Amino acid sequence: MSDQTAETLANLLKEDRRFEPPAELAEAANVTADAYAAAAEDREGFWAAAAERLSWDTTWDQVLDWSNAPFAKWYVGGRLNAAYNCVDRHVEAGRGDKVAIHWVGEPEGDTRDITYAQLKDEVSQAANALTALGVRAGDRVAIYLPMIPEAVVTMLACARIGAPHTVVFGGFSADALASRLDDCQAKVVVTADGGYRRGTASALKPAVDEARTKTDVVEKVLVVRRTGQDLGENGWDDAVDVWWHDAVDSASTEHTPEAFDAEHPLYVMYTSGTTGKPKGILHTTGGYLVGSSYTHWAVFDLKPETDVYWCTADIGWVTGHSYIVYGPLANGVTQVLYEGTPDSPEPGRWWKIIADYGVTIFYTAPTAIRSFMKQGHEVPDRFDMSSLRILGSVGEPINPEAYVWYRHVIGGDRTPVVDTWWQTETGAIMISPLPGVTAGKPGSAMTAIPGIEADVVDDEGNSVPNGSGGYLVVTSPWPSMLRTIWGDDQRYVDTYWSRFKAQGYYFAGDGAKKDDDGDIWVLGRVDDVMNVSGHRLSTTEIESALVSHPKVAESAVVGATDPDTGQAVVAYVILRDGAVGDGDLDDRAIVRELSDHVRKEIGPIAKPRQIMIVPELPKTRSGKIMRRLLRDVAEGRVVGDTTTLADSSIMDLISAGQATST
């Protein structure tokens, strides 16, 4: 670490550092300070103007219909095609030769540049192929792909024909895939033979085959050949499986996009909630595209003619939807799409990509920044990253040290850092600095962006004074808000709109504080949702996975603070009678077995950092598990107040029994 960084870090603990926007950037900024007041004065007028950035087939009659709150309709009567907005209109405007995607495969040298004209042809071909497979407007299509261009092409092809997509992260297991396919009744799955992770080809198609044994909703599986790996003897079903290169490559590049209602479903994205079953968050066409494209332009001060943008998220998460596919492509920018892991084949891979492509705007997650911090600045220092002008952060609170390191080592102390708070449910960035306006404060997401109204409130829903903490709420509807939970309107109302029903506020599930200047610091979840490396996981989901194992009687899962991943999964399990000392398994082997079981049921990201076998769980007299106490143990603290426990000696047993863990 340089002396300067060390000094910066030391200072940070004592003082609130401010990073003023660079003068040049402020002068040419897309959004200026007066936007806040203008939007506050006429919010619907503001969002009507933002919608003008898109091409509409029919304009709307009404910006917002909130008469059936909390079920919103935005741009009522408007009609548009999302794929046309992301692709065709750029080609029609004479920008067909512009590169839309610099795709970088993980194996070195495996790259492809795709222009907007080529993207239009490929999306049209895929739209024709999906139609030929029987997909009609309104049918759901699941996408289970690595980070290859076909993932973007398929999403846009679905949007083009009005078939809502549901992208399932390639790291999810067959079981997790099956439950999502089943919940949204996906007719077609688009997948690949495999993808590259850390230099090796890892299979995807077998998980789809396995998922199909658990649900019979899927009629066709479209398979991209990516790795060329062997699919095995039973790995192909002629009645169901179709190769992408057979169905898509031969399809016509002519396809006329149909305009859909602004409220036509665009996609369903599953995310963890406080109960075991993931929630299918529904986003619709008009409002979502306005929200994602406006925020991408405003928060990153996007200059589509000159910027080269790169968001490192996976398209299996909402960040990939809003800030790789819909926002950036609607804005017609050139972007990098990278298939692999940050440090493969060498630790400087990301920085090399930035240098090679002259990336100007870079958007990533704090967990990645922290892992690079550990490697030191020597690796990034080897690369010329002077093209960068704006850095973004998303997924979890960014700790001030990581913010300062990011700005200093990656951004050469030139670049504003935008810490963007939002959620799968919000569809687009809600709270963030604006790079040409806001003096950045390490660790704070600052204020709601123009057009968005957020607050921090107490238990009764009253706005807390500066210097106090409470719950983060959104106080008025916004265009890219979720419309419902797929197939479960009641759960939508209960989860988001019942906590502050009297005020009509959207409850985000996050705790936050307002500092003395009134700026917002997001502190993390207040419900049973964990945030591991920027990915949301529910405690109950992992608990259900654990108790589905025959050896487990009961389990409790907590998120414990982790220096690398933000939070880590820590599980406590009570084994069934006879599971211990029975046969040849010792505790350690059981822990390993349970860990593998969670991995299989949900996916590697849910794998507990630690599993502790305990004789009992701490419960209140009404039988509620006191996670607070378990968190104390997991984080190595003195166990807090145990007076409400039915049996207060239990915590001594649990604290003493920590030896049996991985």
Ligand code: 6R9
């Ligand atoms: C976009 C995304 C949402 C949850 C959210 C919060 C956490 C996201 C954050 C942040 C602090 C930020 N979160 N961005 N916390 N500062 N800048 O991550 O969506 O996967 O749905 O997660 O992530 O806890 O509620 P999603």
